[in-house]
Amino acid sequence: MEILNLLLDGFAIAFEPLNLVVIVLGCAVGLFVGAMPGLGSVNGVAIMLPMTFLVPPTSAIIFLAALYYGAMYGGAISSIMLGIPGASTAVATVFDGRPLAMKGMADKALVAAATASFVGGTISVVLFTLFAPPLAEVALRFGSPEIFALMIMAFATFIGLGGDDIAKTIFSICIGLVMSAVGLDIISGQPRLIFLDLPGFFHGINFLVLAIGIYGIGEILWTLETTKGEVTMSKATVSFRRVIVALKDLRHNVKTMVMGSFLGYFVGILPAAGATPGSLMAYGMAKMIAKEPETYGKGNIDGVVAPEAANNAASTGAMLPMLTLGIPGSPTTAILLGGMVIWGLEPGPLLFVEHKDFVWGLIASLYAANVFALLINLAFIPLFLWVLKMPFTILAPIIFVLCVVGGYAPTQSLHDVWLMLIFGVVGYLMRKLDYPMAPAVLAIVLGPLAEPAMRQSLIISNGSFAIFFTRTIDGVPVSGMIMGIAIALFLLPVVKTLRRKSRPAS
Amino acid sequence: MRPAELIMAVVMAFFSLYLMWKSAELPIGWIPQEGPGGGAFPFWLAAGMLASCGVVIARWFMRASDASRSEEPYMDGPSFRMFLLSAGSLTVMIGLIHIIGVYGAVPLFLIFYMRYMGRHSWITTGAVAGITPVVTFLFFDIALNITLPKGLSVIEEQIFYPLYDILL
Structure with a gap:
């Protein structure tokens, strides 16, 4: 009952005129960003974050959350129409979305994607509403050892479940954490890692500089290389009548939507997983339980519905650990978390006590964003199709300009703009060699929280690392349990390799 | 792709060494009553970077990673x-x-x-x-x-x- 009251209060905040405007704007920008090949929610949130200084913090974060949602909807548009995933989260949508478009059923696929996104989003927000308060209540009792253990687990999931080269993943995590240590030492106040004695390093490296560098400049360089600035689009006939017919036909796909939603939500909660593996797993699961699995990949509407429901559900799932524990569930939520810190809203369980209005306003706005994203998506499909024809050689320089001014705005220092360019170019060159970039962004966001947690814990234990395994809360070794999971995740790739090696022998 | 993989790993290994040296400007050991020195956190992480580069280089020699096996050009x-x-x-x-x-x-x-x-x-x-x-x-x-x-x-x-x- 209390949750219901809080949620109603949240709706009062979400429906304030300014917040309604930012929700609609966020959804529209998100749909656009998501629809553009190569750009996803993470790029949109990173590039747009400095633009939100115009509005109060609650409205700013609501705008970015709506953008996050909108991008999940939008990703399907280019997957279906161009055969290029609008974002990595929409990769699985290409498998059946593209064949449907080639068969002249693009409108059906687009409507299915939008509706599945709505169902996934709605189910996940309900789950979020139910799970978040109890989890925050438990987390309120966490001390620095538990917080540090949680962060280790977040990094361990990248190693255990990330699927990338392990040495390169560890490198990426370490470099992100080292970059977060630049500036002044938090305890002694002494300057640390001031490269070439440049004064710009005294204020540290803002996470946005790295995020915009990698997800703005680096990503555009990547897209320019892969698409060569050219796009080829499928033809689509979209009319109101056809949309209604497509909506009616979707009653046969409800089971897949619900399955995708639940799976996506729970995968989304895991820090390294997020929407991309969530949608791929949902696609795999839908194919596995299908009566005619051979139709998948040839234009089966369930193959569009499952990943689209899952990627929206995962985006909400990723917000659960971010808001309740202060551990982001995806690169996008890592940037949202960094934004919240800038606005003085420290994510974590205390948020549910000290900033109830913000938390419930945000949750309510997710419900609203879901409805608006669906309506905008369905109403403006023809407009998005027109926008998609925009050559990348127009969009790319505009995004470069946005990155430059966006990188300058937070600190008003050209030093940060140069740094952003270096991160963008080096990040792009490293990405070509399979160095994952998401762990570095997560690390630079979590670094300023992880280091004090570790140092405080070690001061309490007088230098003994055993505190991370032995400390108990009400007799329960919470920190030790989390560390146990982290160690298991670290060892998971080793186990996988050993099993793979033993298989041919047997 | 193969030469680029080695060059990147070697460059990053040197960068890691530089970061270790730079971190060591502050104490990297245990300071009584204060806990770990200010340089400890970045120093050991940079050591982690160096170790990772070592593994990447070793895997390059063994042709164990995708990039180390690839004969495609790094950039056409x-x-x-x-x-x-x-x-x-x-x-x-x-x-x-x-x-x-x-x-x-x-x-x-x-x-x-x-x-x-x-x-x-x-x-x-x-x-x-x-x-x-x-x-x-x-x-x-x-x-x-x-x-x-x-x-x-x-x-x-x-x-x-x-x-x-x-x-x-």
Whole structure:
């Protein structure tokens, strides 16, 4: 009952005129960003974050959350129409979305994607509403050892479940954490890692500089290389009548939507997983339980519905650990978390006590964003199709300009703009060699929280690392349990390799 | 791809060593009553980076990673040209911001990129190169009160002070 009251209060905040405007704007920008090949929610949130200084913090974060949602909807548009995933989260949508478009059923696929996104989003927000308060209540009792253990687990999931080269993943995590240590030492106040004695390093490296560098400049360089600035689009006939017919036909796909939603939500909660593996797993699961699995990949509407429901559900799932524990569930939520810190809203369980209005306003706005994203998506499909024809050689320089001014705005220092360019170019060159970039962004966001947690814990234990395994809360070794999971995740790739090696022998 | 994998790992290994040396400017051991020294956190993480590079190099010799086995070029000719022109023009634009400011450098960059690389018409190029700085100015300088760099002081005094007088 209390949750219901809080949620109603949240709706009062979400429906304030300014917040309604930012929700609609966020959804529209998100749909656009998501629809553009190569750009996803993470790029949109990173590039747009400095633009939100115009509005109060609650409205700013609501705008970015709506953008996050909108991008999940939008990703399907280019997957279906161009055969290029609008974002990595929409990769699985290409498998059946593209064949449907080639068969002249693009409108059906687009409507299915939008509706599945709505169902996934709605189910996940309900789950979020139910799970978040109890989890925050438990987390309120966490001390620095538990917080540090949680962060280790977040990094361990990248190693255990990330699927990338392990040495390169560890490198990426370490470099992100080292970059977060630049500036002044938090305890002694002494300057640390001031490269070439440049004064710009005294204020540290803002996470946005790295995020915009990698997800703005680096990503555009990547897209320019892969698409060569050219796009080829499928033809689509979209009319109101056809949309209604497509909506009616979707009653046969409800089971897949619900399955995708639940799976996506729970995968989304895991820090390294997020929407991309969530949608791929949902696609795999839908194919596995299908009566005619051979139709998948040839234009089966369930193959569009499952990943689209899952990627929206995962985006909400990723917000659960971010808001309740202060551990982001995806690169996008890592940037949202960094934004919240800038606005003085420290994510974590205390948020549910000290900033109830913000938390419930945000949750309510997710419900609203879901409805608006669906309506905008369905109403403006023809407009998005027109926008998609925009050559990348127009969009790319505009995004470069946005990155430059966006990188300058937070600190008003050209030093940060140069740094952003270096991160963008080096990040792009490293990405070509399979160095994952998401762990570095997560690390630079979590670094300023992880280091004090570790140092405080070690001061309490007088230098003994055993505190991370032995400390108990009400007799329960919470920190030790989390560390146990982290160690298991670290060892998971080793186990996988050993099993793979033993298989041919047997 | 294979030579690039080794070069990147070696460069990053040296960078890790530099970071370790730089971190060691502060104490990296245990300080009684204070806990770990200020340099400990980055020092050991940089050591982790170095170890990771060591593994990448070892796997390169064993041809165990995808990139170390790949015979494909790291960048083909057109990709290299696209990269060089994009990153190069971006570098020039940021360099020009110091001299002629954002509102001088941005239109020049847009004209170069759209006209030379995109081969768009002068009308499209002019429209985008003209509208983008105006929107940026109204949003940042006027609405947000975030003054974007104007370059040399003479530009700010002669062009922007009168504009501020009108708009603010």
